Amino acid sequence: MGRISIPSGGAADSADFALRISGNSMEPEFHDGDLVLVQRYPVCGKLNPSDVGAFMIGNDTYIKEYQKDGLHSYNKAYETMH
Numbered sequence: 001m002g003r004i005s006i007p008s009g010g011a012a013d014s015a016d017f018a019l020r021i022s023g024n025s026m027e028p029e030f031h032d033g034d035l036v037l038v039q040r041y042p043v044c045g046k047l048n049p050s051d052v053g054a055f056m057i058g059n060d061t062y063i064k065e066y067q068k069d070g071l072h073s074y075n076k077a078y079e080t081m082h
Contacts, residue, residue, distance in 0.1 A: 004035065016040045019054055019061065025073040026052075026063055036063060057081070 006012045015037035021030045030036065038054045041047065051066050062081065064071035070080040 006035075006037070011037050014039050019063065021063060025075050025078045027075050029074050030063060 004018065006015075006018065016039055018035045018037050021032055021034040021036060024032055036054070041053070047053065047066055049067050052063065053066055055062050055064055055066075055071055062071065064073060064081065066072075067080075070082040072080050
């Protein structure tokens with residue numbers, strides 16, 4: 001992938017990097033190919049249930065909703081990650 005331009009202002013100014021969504025586990029909110037802006041933790045503060053974040057597990061990164069019982073996909077076809 002090459003370089004991308006993101007207009008400044010709002011969330012773009014506080015983002016540390018962008019990730020491209022791969023797959024459909026977070027549909028209907030996030031779609032395959034979408035770009036998401038990410039702010040590094042702990043800069044963004046405490047993680048609360050229902051927050052959506054980029055979580056690294058091994059060498060893979062997942063965009064998921066954090067809940068106390070694990071990481072959830074919006075697409076109900078996917079199981080909770082523990």
